[in-house]
Amino acid sequence: MNHNQLIQSALNEVERSNSIEDLELVRVKYFGKNGLITQELKTLSSLDTDKRKELGAKLNNLKKNFFSSLEDRKNKIESSEINLRLRKDFLDSTLPARENNLLEAKIHPINQTINEIVSILGGMGLMYEEGPDIEDDFHNFSALNIPKNHPARQMHDTFYIKNEEESYVMRTHTSPVQIRSLKKMPLPLRIFAPGRTYRCDSDITHTPMFHQVEGLVVDEEITFANLKWFIDIFCKTFFKKENLKLRFRPSYFPFTEPSAEVDINYTNESGKIILGEGTKWMEILGCGMVHPEVFKMSGIKKKVTGFAFGMGIERLAMLKYGMPDLRDFFDSDLKWLEHYGFSFLEETDLSWR
Ligand code: PHE
Numbered sequence: 301m302n303h304n305q306l307i308q309s310a311l312n313e314v315e316r317s318n319s320i321e322d323l324e325l326v327r328v329k330y331f332g333k334n335g336l337i338t339q340e341l342k343t344l345s346s347l348d349t350d351k352r353k354e355l356g357a358k359l360n361n362l363k364k365n366f367f368s369s370l371e372d373r374k375n376k377i378e379s380s381e382i383n384l385r386l387r388k389d390f391l392d393s394t395l396p397a398r399e400n401n402l403l404e405a406k407i408h409p410i411n412q413t414i415n416e417i418v419s420i421l422g423g424m425g426l427m428y429e430e431g432p433d434i435e436d437d438f439h440n441f442s443a444l445n446i447p448k449n450h451p452a453r454q455m456h457d458t459f460y461i462k463n464e465e466e467s468y469v470m471r472t473h474t475s476p477v478q479i480r481s482l483k484k485m486p487l488p489l490r491i492f493a494p495g496r497t498y499r500c501d502s503d504i505t506h507t508p509m510f511h512q513v514e515g516l517v518v519d520e521e522i523t524f525a526n527l528k529w530f531i532d533i534f535c536k537t538f539f540k541k542e543n544l545k546l547r548f549r550p551s552y553f554p555f556t557e558p559s560a561e562v563d564i565n566y567t568n569e570s571g572k573i574i575l576g577e578g579t580k581w582m583e584i585l586g587c588g589m590v591h592p593e594v595f596k597m598s599g600i601k602k603k604v605t606g607f608a609f610g611m612g613i614e615r616l617a618m619l620k621y622g623m624p625d626l627r628d629f630f631d632s633d634l635k636w637l638e639h640y641g642f643s644f645l646e647e648t649d650l651s652w653r
Pocket of ligand 1: 473475553587588
């Protein structure tokens with residue numbers, strides 16, 4: 301084959317290629333390591349000067365044309381492939397939805413439970429508050445009467461966040477919102493604060509992230525009797541059990557005095573827990589009268605008293621809706637969510653009394 305024919309056939313084959321793969325084969329055929337043109341280029345050095353100049357210029361010119369038409373062809377092939385895809389994958393959004401295939405989104409039980417708590421506590425006159433997940437040492441501990449080296453710090457299994465000037469933590473409870481609210485809001489004050497909390501702890505009954513809701517009521521003559529009444533109404537409403545029994549058991553928290561843990565009664569009928577019946581007790585929350593040191597640390601000068609409470613939201617949800625394992629809450633298992641999740645359309649009945 302003479303050089304002119306070779307050049308012509310190289311260019312023709314590029315034009316005739318109909319896929320990226322074909323183009324690559326043509327490139328290798330002519331310009332690969334042992335390609336037809338590559339071989340010709342190798343023979344150049346053995347030619348005499350005039351011939352070498354002439355053929356060299358010709359082949360180099362071809363090389364330029366070859367690769368620029370290869371590029372053009374490649375672009376054409378690619379855009380026609382895209383056009384084909386666009387025509388084939390066309391989605392008619394005006395078609396009616398397939399009937400049996402409607403996936404209904406569900407509300408996660410944690411969100412559902414928080415919504416219920418918001419409705420009940422809001423209905424009882426408390427204001428919704430929030431605080432940051434990343435707290436400083438002062439709000440999470442010191443201001444709550446948990447000074448450095450206090451044994452209660454160890455009980456909290458804290459995630460520390462290193463910082464050169466100040467030490468930050470992932471909040472171990474929602475109680476720091478008590479301090480933030482006392483500092484910024486006028487008295488009297490009635491707030492609740494649901495949110496995420498963190499402890500470096502993980503087993504069947506603990507996850508490193510969980511949820512709590514905090515409550516705080518401060519006024520001139522708040523007593524323990526007010527606290528008992530409040531918790532009693534809340535629990536009966538939340539669990540929808542008029543006959544639920546509550547037991548206030550003396551306990552200890554550095555930021556309340558006196559402090560109590562609250563148990564509710566239940567019975568276990570062949571593995572099923574029934575609340576409000578039977579004589580067994582189950583702990584559900586911690587509470588107490590605000591410690592004077594907490595008022596002092598929050599800059600409260602006025603003579604007031606108050607009660608505070610804190611409870612775990614997963615635990616409340618599990619007791620109300622019967623999930624057996626805490627860890628499932630955060631596994632994003634669609635089957636679990638489908639089963640325990642709540643419908644948007646279903647209105648929660650929060651009526652009490
Ligand atoms: N913060 C306490 C805890 O996480 C609960 C609590 C809140 C107790 C408010 C008393 C008053 O265990």
